[in-house]
Amino acid sequence: MVFNTGAALLDAIVLAVVSMDVEGTYGYKITQDVRQVIEISESTLYPVLRRLLKDGCLEVYDMEYGGRNRRYYKITEAGSAQLNLYISEWQIYAAKISKIFTGRKKHEQN
Amino acid sequence: MNRTEFMNRLERLLWDIPENERKEALQYYNDYFDDAGPENETRVIKELGSPAQVAKTIREGMSENGEYTECGYEDARFRDRQNVSADYRDIDAEKPSGQPHTGPNLWKLVSILLLCLLLFPLLVPLCLILIAVPVAVLIGIVGIVIAAGIIAVVFPLVGVILTAVAFYNLFVTPAIGITLGGIGLVFLSVGILIFLLTIWIFKTLFPLCIRGAISVIRFPLRKAGIVK
Numbered sequence: 310m311v312f313n314t315g316a317a318l319l320d321a322i323v324l325a326v327v328s329m330d331v332e333g334t335y336g337y338k339i340t341q342d343v344r345q346v347i348e349i350s351e352s353t354l355y356p357v358l359r360r361l362l363k364d365g366c367l368e369v370y371d372m373e374y375g376g377r378n379r380r381y382y383k384i385t386e387a388g389s390a391q392l393n394l395y396i397s398e399w400q401i402y403a404a405k406i407s408k409i410f411t412g413r414k415k416h417e418q419n
Numbered sequence: 420m421n422r423t424e425f426m427n428r429l430e431r432l433l434w435d436i437p438e439n440e441r442k443e444a445l446q447y448y449n450d451y452f453d454d455a456g457p458e459n460e461t462r463v464i465k466e467l468g469s470p471a472q473v474a475k476t477i478r479e480g481m482s483e484n485g486e487y488t489e490c491g492y493e494d495a496r497f498r499d500r501q502n503v504s505a506d507y508r509d510i511d512a513e514k515p516s517g518q519p520h521t522g523p524n525l526w527k528l529v530s531i532l533l534l535c536l537l538l539f540p541l542l543v544p545l546c547l548i549l550i551a552v553p554v555a556v557l558i559g560i561v562g563i564v565i566a567a568g569i570i571a572v573v574f575p576l577v578g579v580i581l582t583a584v585a586f587y588n589l590f591v592t593p594a595i596g597i598t599l600g601g602i603g604l605v606f607l608s609v610g611i612l613i614f615l616l617t618i619w620i621f622k623t624l625f626p627l628c629i630r631g632a633i634s635v636i637r638f639p640l641r642k643a644g645i646v647k
Contacts, residue, residue, distance in 0.1 A: 336447055337454030351466045352473045355447050356480025380450055 314347045321395035322346060323357055324366060324388055333370065333383030358382060366391050422452050422460050425470055432474035436481065444477045560628075567617045574610025578603045 314322070326342045327334055334342075340354045361367045366388030371378040384392070420428075426449065433441045448467075455463045467473050535542075581603030589596035 335450060335454060337451050340451075350468070351451075351463065352468065352476045355444065356476055358447075359443070359480055375453075377453060379454070380446060 314349070317395065318399075319343075319347075319349070319353075319357060320361065320366075321392065321399065323354070323361065324384060324392040324395065327367060327382050328384040328389065328392060330383075333381035335379050335381055339382065361388065420464060422464065425464055425467075426452075428470040429473055432470055433477065436478065440477075440481060448473070564617065564620060567613055567620065571610060571614035571617045574606050574613060576610075578605070578607025578610055581606060 322343055323339065326339055329342075336354065336358065339358070340351055343349060343354065358367065362369060362382075364387075365385055367382050368385050370381050370383065372381055373379070426445065429448065430441070430445055433444060436444075452460065452463060581599055583603075585596045585598075585600035585603055587596075588599055
């Protein structure tokens with residue numbers, strides 16, 4: 310990908326991915342889902358999840374799956390609020406960028 | 420490397436972080452392998468890179484203590500992308516951050532200082548030895564080379580003189596003449612051999628030694644990633 314994903318955007322993407330599952334989701338699935346949209350290495354997500362957990366944006370619980378305990382990540386209320394903030398910020402940001410891009414196009418046509 | 424080896428190595432690399440942090444990280448990667456399934460084991464290991472890299476990411480995630488050390492955090496994840504613009508970092512900088520980390524870093528600094536102080540009496544002679552031994556070896560080699568050079572010149576000379584004396588004696592007392600002649604020729608041949616050996620040392624062995632020494636010095640630098 311040409312564009313970099315900053316720390317804030319990565320946080321937002323991870324929060325959005327986790328929030329899609331009401332019951333919560335697990336590390337491997339989060340990584341795979343995030344990798345659908347941005348290029349990151351598999352080891353990148355652990356520090357991000359750990360920090361979001363520490364900041365209270367996510368919570369974890371263990372549930373049995375296939376004879377073992379699997380750790381599930383779930384978005385908290387604080388996390389949802391943070392995600393909403395990110396989304397509105399992103400919309401403003403994306404709109405500005407798009408405006409410049411399309412504005413340039415019109416300029417060329419004239 | 421298989422999964423068990425990978426996890427064992429990762430555990431060993433994380434020996435010095437708090438136990439709960441280590442447990443969390445190891446559980447995460449154990450889960451990760453479990454969820455990826457045995458059929459994806461090799462792919463996951465390949466994608467994760469080395470256990471050292473994973474350990475480094477975990478450490479970097481911890482060192483920020485809940486907030487970013489902007490560039491460090493960015494670089495850790497996008498190490499191979501050089502086109503990070505300063506503007507993007509500024510966006511991250513706007514994120515609210517917690518308390519600055521003073522505790523662990525201060526302790527680290529103090530313990531490093533203390534260690535240096537304690538090791539000082541040991542370090543000085545060690546450094547001296549490290550300098551003295553190569554110097555001594557070098558002087559020894561130079562001495563041997565000089566000696567060989569002298570022998571290479573003197574022996575043939577002695578040989579020639581002895582042969583000349585022997586040639587003269589051959590007509591006076593043939594027995595002494597033949598003996599001296601034999602000794603002279605031995606000197607001459609040994610001298611020529613050493614002469615050739617000296618040339619060989621200069622031509623082959625010397626550059627080889629220097630090249631070897633350079634590669635020995637470069638080895639730790641290359642490991643540290645300073646030199647390619």
